[in-house]
Amino acid sequence: MFLLKASEALGSHFLYYVNQAGRMGIFLLRVFYNILKLPYYKVTHITKQIYVIGTLSIFVIFFTGAFTGMVLALQGYNTLRKFGSEGLLGSAVALSLIRELGPVLTALMVTGRAGSAICAEIGIMRNSEQIDALECMAIDPHKYILAPKFIATIISMPLLTAIFDVVGILGGYVIGVGLMGLNAGAYFSGMYKDVEFNDVYMGIIKSLCFGLIVVWVCSSKGYFVHTERKGGFGAEGVSRVTTSAVVLSSVAILVFDYFITSLLL
Amino acid sequence: MNDEPIIQLIDVHKTFGTQHVLKGINLSIYQGKTTVIVGESGQGKSSVIKHILGLVRPDSGKVMVYGKDINRISKKELKEIRTNFGVLFQNAALFDSMTVYENVALPLRERTKKKDEEISVIVNEKLKMMDLEGSNDKYPAQLSGGMRKRVGLARALVLNPKIVFFDEPTTGLDVAKSNDMYRVFFRTQSALGYTAVIVSHDVPKIFKLADYVTLMYQGVLQESLAPEDFQTSENPVIRDFVEKTMGRIYDSEKVEG
Numbered sequence: 449m450f451l452l453k454a455s456e457a458l459g460s461h462f463l464y465y466v467n468q469a470g471r472m473g474i475f476l477l478r479v480f481y482n483i484l485k486l487p488y489y490k491v492t493h494i495t496k497q498i499y500v501i502g503t504l505s506i507f508v509i510f511f512t513g514a515f516t517g518m519v520l521a522l523q524g525y526n527t528l529r530k531f532g533s534e535g536l537l538g539s540a541v542a543l544s545l546i547r548e549l550g551p552v553l554t555a556l557m558v559t560g561r562a563g564s565a566i567c568a569e570i571g572i573m574r575n576s577e578q579i580d581a582l583e584c585m586a587i588d589p590h591k592y593i594l595a596p597k598f599i600a601t602i603i604s605m606p607l608l609t610a611i612f613d614v615v616g617i618l619g620g621y622v623i624g625v626g627l628m629g630l631n632a633g634a635y636f637s638g639m640y641k642d643v644e645f646n647d648v649y650m651g652i653i654k655s656l657c658f659g660l661i662v663v664w665v666c667s668s669k670g671y672f673v674h675t676e677r678k679g680g681f682g683a684e685g686v687s688r689v690t691t692s693a694v695v696l697s698s699v700a701i702l703v704f705d706y707f708i709t710s711l712l713l
Numbered sequence: 714m715n716d717e718p719i720i721q722l723i724d725v726h727k728t729f730g731t732q733h734v735l736k737g738i739n740l741s742i743y744q745g746k747t748t749v750i751v752g753e754s755g756q757g758k759s760s761v762i763k764h765i766l767g768l769v770r771p772d773s774g775k776v777m778v779y780g781k782d783i784n785r786i787s788k789k790e791l792k793e794i795r796t797n798f799g800v801l802f803q804n805a806a807l808f809d810s811m812t813v814y815e816n817v818a819l820p821l822r823e824r825t826k827k828k829d830e831e832i833s834v835i836v837n838e839k840l841k842m843m844d845l846e847g848s849n850d851k852y853p854a855q856l857s858g859g860m861r862k863r864v865g866l867a868r869a870l871v872l873n874p875k876i877v878f879f880d881e882p883t884t885g886l887d888v889a890k891s892n893d894m895y896r897v898f899f900r901t902q903s904a905l906g907y908t909a910v911i912v913s914h915d916v917p918k919i920f921k922l923a924d925y926v927t928l929m930y931q932g933v934l935q936e937s938l939a940p941e942d943f944q945t946s947e948n949p950v951i952r953d954f955v956e957k958t959m960g961r962i963y964d965s966e967k968v969e970g
Contacts, residue, residue: 577806580768585868586795587823 464677471675472668475590479598482591493596494603501562501597502604506611512557513550513612517619520544524620525628534628538635539642541620542613546643546651550613552705555658558605559697563666566597567693570670571686579671594671598663605659606652613651650712657708661700669693719744719876719908720765725774727760734760736932738774742876747902747909748937749919751954752929758912759803761929762878765910766800767791796824799869799877799907803884805861807853807868813840814849817867824872839867842904843897859890863897870901879911883918891915898922916958920944928954 524540570593573579582589617639624630673689674681718741725738734757742748742765750758763769764776767783775782778794786794807816814836821832840846843863853861862882869877882898883891895918902909913919920926920940928935928943930950938946944955 573808576804576809577802578808580763580766581800581802581806581808583768584766584795584798584800585820585824585872586792586798587820588792592823 468672468675471672472664475668475671476664478590479594482588483595483598485591493592494599497596497600498604500565501558501600502608505558505561505604505608508557508561509554509608509612510615512553513545513615514619516549516553516612517541517545517616517621518623520549520616521620521623521628525624525630534630535634536638536642537620537624537630538617538637538639541624542617542639542643543647545613545616545620546647548705548709550609550616551651551654551658552701554609554612554655555605555662555701556698558601558608558659559662559666559694559701562601563662563697564690564694566601566663567666567670567690568686570594570667571673571689574671574673575681575686589671594667597667598660601663602656602659605662606655609651609655646712650709653712654705654708657704658701661704662697665697665700666693669696716743718742719779720910721775721777722761722764723775723777725761725764725771725776727757727764727769727771734932735764735771738764738932738934740927740934741937742908742910743925744908745906746924747911747922748925748927749911749913749923750927750929750934751914751916751919753954754914756929757932758914758929759880761934762800762880762910762912766798766878767795796872797875799872799874801862801865801869801877801879801882803880805853805865807861807864809853812850812852813845813856813864816853816864817871820868820872835871836867839871840864842870842901843867844893857890858885859893862886862894866897866901870905870907873905874907876908876910879909879913881912881914883913883915891918895922916954917944930954 520541521537524537524544525534528534528536528540570579573593579589579593582592621632621635625632625635669689669692670686673685676685676689678688679685720740720742722738722740725735726733727735738761740748740750740761750761752758760769764771765778765783767776770784776784779797781790781794783791783794808819811819817836817839818832821827821835827835837846837849840848843866845860845863845867848856848860848864853864856864866882879898883894886894898909899922901907909922911919911922920943923940925937926940926943927937928951935948935951938951943951944959946952946955
């Protein structure tokens with residue numbers, strides 16, 4: 449009896465997650481279909497989303513980037529000094545930021561700042577029948593609400609990553625050159641010599657993929673809030689689904705970071 | 714009821730989780746008429762509307778709109794059918810980050826190629842029809858319940874739909890505001906001539922609006938009757954409902970032969 453109940457519960461969980469995965473897959477295909485489908489967008493739809501997702505994230509990206517670069521330089525300088533290689537500090541900071549930390553930390557910050565907002569906004573729209581209202585007006589929510597968010601996030605993420613990288617490198621400069629007394633020329637010339645186009649390319653590919661993961665996970669979680677197993681209704685349902693979107697998106701970023709790195713190396 | 718129905722539900726069943734909500738629904742809606750679905754709360758009245766709108770798919774049965782089973786047509790065809798619909802949701806479902814004007818203008822902006830000036834004329838005309846002049850720049854959160862419903866109705870009517878669905882149009886409104894809502898209904902229906910489907914438990918007031926009344930009871934819709942026939946029906950389920958909500962009805966023909 450116990451075994452029967454346990455296998456029934458296991459099967460029901462399995463079916464639920466397969467169902468959710470299928471929903472998310474179809475959701476992604478529908479959004480892409482609507483991105484490509486005519487008529488195209490009024491520019492204001494997209495610029496508004498770029499402002500909300502991208503521009504409003506600049507402040508937090510700026511600070512995170514600066515302090516990440518500074519701590520990298522601080523740690524890097526003390527480690528490299530043991531081997532007498534302080535001159536490599538510029539390269540170490542730049543490569544760490546461009547290849548790895550820039551895309552990953554930017555994506556995590558955007559998940560926390562904009563991804564959670566996307567999920568909560570869409571979840572509330574679902575729960576207050578605003579999405580149903582759009583469908584009844586023969587306006588496809590995939591086109592009207594979701595596609596502009598996808599386009600805006602995918603455009604914003606590489607730009608925010610670039611800002612993160614540049615600010616981080618300058619933060620590293622302030623510590624390495626300003627505080628530790630490293631030669632400014634050595635800091636930048638090492639960087640110029642060691643950073644190749646492939647490193648930048650890897651950073652851009654990663655940031656595009658992470659942008660897609662953030663907007664896909666967060667918006668689909670909000671869109672399907674009403675299908676949540678634990679009940680997705682009301683403020684509690686939206687808060688639960690937002691938390692789960694941020695966690696799932698953050699974990700997915702780190703997992704995909706490994707796979708993308710192993711593919712591109 | 715000699716005309717062909719424009720909407721027909723045939724033996725529709727629906728289960729949500731373990732709850733069998735609709736147990737074989739049959740309903741016909743006729744062009745230009747007002748059909749009212751009454752019944753106690755939690756009987757699945759709103760579910761019937763959601764099936765007609767294509768927001769929920771039945772487990773079995775057919776939902777025919779303009780002769781097409783809306784669960785067997787493409788998304789594109791469903792979208793075309795929905796261009797005939799206007800819906801006033803129970804809580805109005807206004808876009809809370811948009812002003813009253815933007816809410817009403819949205820269908821015009823997204824579904825037509827009208828210029829801003831034309832849109833402005835139509836929106837202001839509809840808002841005037843709803844006695845909502847001067848509320849253009851307010852947000853839904855700044856409006857009373859009655860005003861929100863009227864904005865919802867203005868948005869539902871802005872593209873002059875052929876069929877308008879009202880989900881509990883007077884729930885949560887006081888007597889005066891309910892009467893306002895009914896006045897607006899009469900005014901807009903005589904001006905635009907739409908077919909109306911109303912879900913309500915505001916008995917007996919809602920009967921004044923109805924051409925046909927049908928009762929939802931334990932997942933089944935009883936027969937559609939004219940309001941007078943409904944009130945004097947011999948059907949025990951309908952009679953119970955009428956007596957519970959309106960008291961015993963005096964019918965001279967029955968009482969005095």
